[in-house]
Amino acid sequence: xxxxxxxxxxxxxxxxxxxxxxxxxxxxxxxxxxxxxxxxxxxxxxxxxxxxxxxxxxxxxxxxxxxxxxxxxxxxxxxxxxxxxxxxxxxxxxxxxxxxxxxxxxxxxxxxxxxxxxxxxxxxxxxxxxxxxxxxxxxxxxxxxxxxxxxxxxxxxxxxxxxxxxxxxxxxxxxxxxxxxxxxxxxxxxxxxxxxxxxxxxxxxxxxxxxxxxxxxxxxxxxxxxxxxxxxxxxxxxxxxxxxxxxxxxxxxxxxxxxxxxxxxxxxxxxxxxxxxxxxxxxxxxxxxxxxxxxxxxxxxxxxxxxxxxxxxxxxxxxxxxxxxxxxxxxxxxxxxxxxxxxxxxxxxxxxxxxxxxxxxxxxxxxxxxxxxxxxxxxxx
Numbered sequence: 001x002x003x004x005x006x007x008x009x010x011x012x013x014x015x016x017x018x019x020x021x022x023x024x025x026x027x028x029x030x031x032x033x034x035x036x037x038x039x040x041x042x043x044x045x046x047x048x049x050x051x052x053x054x055x056x057x058x059x060x061x062x063x064x065x066x067x068x069x070x071x072x073x074x075x076x077x078x079x080x081x082x083x084x085x086x087x088x089x090x091x092x093x094x095x096x097x098x099x100x101x102x103x104x105x106x107x108x109x110x111x112x113x114x115x116x117x118x119x120x121x122x123x124x125x126x127x128x129x130x131x132x133x134x135x136x137x138x139x140x141x142x143x144x145x146x147x148x149x150x151x152x153x154x155x156x157x158x159x160x161x162x163x164x165x166x167x168x169x170x171x172x173x174x175x176x177x178x179x180x181x182x183x184x185x186x187x188x189x190x191x192x193x194x195x196x197x198x199x200x201x202x203x204x205x206x207x208x209x210x211x212x213x214x215x216x217x218x219x220x221x222x223x224x225x226x227x228x229x230x231x232x233x234x235x236x237x238x239x240x241x242x243x244x245x246x247x248x249x250x251x252x253x254x255x256x257x258x259x260x261x262x263x264x265x266x267x268x269x270x271x272x273x274x275x276x277x278x279x280x281x282x283x284x285x286x287x288x289x290x291x292x293x294x295x296x297x298x299x300x301x302x303x304x305x306x307x308x309x310x311x312x313x314x315x316x317x318x319x320x321x322x323x324x325x326x327x328x329x330x331x332x333x334x335x336x337x338x339x340x341x342x343x344x345x346x347x348x349x350x351x352x353x354x355x356x357x358x359x360x361x362x363x364x365x366x367x368x369x370x371x372x373x374x375x376x377x378x379x380x381x
Contacts, residue, residue, distance in 0.1 A: 003211050004225045006200040009232045013193050015239055017269060018185045022060045024235050025053050025192060031227040038220030045202040049195040056188045073275075073374070075168050076123050079130060079161035083118055086154050093149050104145035111136060123169065123274055130162045186292075200228070268296045272372035278335070280344035284325045285357070286333030287370055296359075296368040298324060298331045303362040306336050310355035310375055321359070334359070345376055 013021060029050070036043055090112060093105035115133045118126050137146065137155055146152050207221035270287035277283050285306070287293045305318040317339035325333035338345055357370040 004207055004222055005204045006225055007229045007232045009200075009235075010193070010197070012232070012235055012239060013189075016235075018060060018189075020235070020238065021185075021189055021192075022056060024231070025056070025196065027231045027234075028196070028228065029053065031231060032224060035220060035224050035227075039203065039206060039224060041206045042199060042202045042221075045195075045199040049192070049199045052188065052192045052195045056185070056192050059185055059188050071168050072123070072165070075161070075165040076126070079158060079165055080119055080126070082154065082158045082161055083130070086151060086158060087112055089149060089151060089154070100148055104148040107145045108142060108149070108151075111142065120277060120279075122276055123165075127162060127166055127169070130158065134159050134162070203228075267366055268292045268368045270296075270368055270370045272370055274333075275374055275376075277345045277376070281337055282322070282335050283319075283337075283345050283376060284333050284335050285370060285373065286325060290332060293333070293368070294331055297334060300361045301334055301359050301367055304360045304367070306334065306370075307358040307360060308355045308373065308375060309358070319357075 013024065016024060032046065036046060090105050090108045093101045094109070096102050096105070111133060114136070115129055118129045118133070121129055134155060136142070146155060203221060203224060207225060210221060268289070270289050270293055272285065273288045274286045275283065301321045302323070304321045306321055307318050319336040319339050321334050322337050323335040324331040325335055355373050355375045357373045358366055359368045359370060360366055
């Protein structure tokens with residue numbers, strides 16, 4: 001019987017997406033823990049690894065903010081829909097055969113003029129504008145016109161929707177702040193991988209000592225190694241299906257020439273924070289992970305393109321990256337143009353489903369992936 005060792009896995013863990021990294025170590029945990037009693041020598045190393053992986057579990061689940069972002073977008077869209085209902089009812093009343101309704105529409109048109117920027121404002125700006133508009137509508141001048149056009153309930157619903165958005169937006173901000181305090185996936189992945197390497201080295205040593213001592217009953221350590229190697233093989237196949245080479249050179253992961261303290265360069269995956277149409281020819285995309293965004297995309301993405309993909313769509317367009325959204329001197333997002341010169345973005349944005357955006361530089365190098373982008377509708381100009 002040949003001596004066993006844990007296969008080289010260091011090169012595949014650095015190529016994993018965050019979800020794959022989490023799943024890999026979750027499968028490792030499910031395989032190792034039932035057999036720990038038969039290999040007590042590795043328990044200290046395993047405990048150290050498990051402590052760090054539990055931290056990754058917390059960070060990963062909090063960093064997957066796509067659901068929170070989805071709720072924010074849905075709440076933002078709902079209040080804009082209500083505002084548009086308010087807008088259209090007033091516009092239609094301007095053409096009423098009833099003079100009282102026409103006069104009411106004229107007065108309320110003053111409000112629409114003052115707050116016409118609500119649909120194209122950023123999420124936070126829209127919150128403030130809607131709040132101010134509702135305060136203005138509470139004035140005596142507009143009480144009767146609102147009643148004549150049956151808009152009191154619409155205004156109440158708009159106020160409710162705006163308050164719900166503000167609560168969701170604040171909750172997401174607090175959750176993101178808490179996540180940053182707990183750490184990032186990039187940081188914890190390195191720690192977890194280092195700790196797991198110490199565990200596999202300890203397991204290899206236990207098995208080797210038993211093997212060389214001629215001990216007959218070494219099934220505990222050997223079976224654990226077999227289980228780990230099966231998981232490593234499976235995740236190599238997962239990478240292969242994505243067209244990514246594991247880059248393995250063979251041998252145990254504990255070999256000196258495979259030792260690496262830092263992960264190889266991976267394509268960062270960002271989560272959409274907000275998406276707004278600035279005008280017919282410009283749309284801004286702002287991600288949640290600001291530091292990662294700046295490292296990956298600024299200024300390399302300028303004159304590149306954002307390539308959207310979505311299930312069920314075969315014609316994937318490229319949206320030129322024309323500039324960066326700046327907060328003072330700090331870049332916070334990218335600004336894209338329609339995929340063709342003759343097209344114009346719908347304003348306000350009308351999403352046609354969620355998509356992923358691959359951000360490339362002008363030479364065609366993939367810089368980052370942005371998830372949760374609404375596929376924007378456009379029309380011929």
